[in-house]
Amino acid sequence: AQSVTQLDSQVPVFEEAPVELRCNYSSSVSVYLFWYVQYPNQGLQLLLKYLSGSTLVKGINGFEAEFNKSQTSFHLRKPSVHISDTAEYFCAVSGFTGNQFYFGTGTSLTVIP
């Protein structure tokens, strides 16, 4: 079985500063990894995904994430945040052996002007 841990429930950051949202997973099998974003009063939107290949994945809105198999991590980064990045961010894992699709508990990113 898989599980996902998002280490920070809330992350405040000043506008134009860099940000890293942390995600660790546990799994006994190989996995696919995802980051989703949820803006206020909206559903979830895919930011980026890792299926295979390069461990550095680029997504929409200037976000990127790095898959680190030895540390079982998939941290999300952005070099310079904007006010419009204020949202809830969810890390998710899916196993490709027929196992389950799990979400973390979310990280609330607040960008301060």
Added chain:
Amino acid sequence: DVKVTQSSRYLVKRTGEKVFLECVQDMDHENMFWYRQDPGLGLRLIYFSYDVKMKEKGDIPEGYSVSREKKERFSLILESASTNQTSMYLCASSPPGQGRDSYEQYFGPGTRLTVT
């Protein structure tokens, strides 16, 4: 663009009422999912369906049932609503994978249900 729509954005129901939440997707996806989202708990899977008339229990199916009579529509039913079912309900769909696995899930805007 994939579109997943949910019948209501906000819903208020009384304890004991039967509640129907509807979800429709327009991308001919095989898989459809119902989650509930609560602060500090993230998304928890209630039920999913990988084909018409097929359904599988997720992590928290108690108090819920589902119906999938057509490929594009997946309904969540609260047989007798209770206050602890007050939550945000999110529907998602995805192209075929292996059971719950999928490369990506596409979400609707959510229904915020309040049971009083």
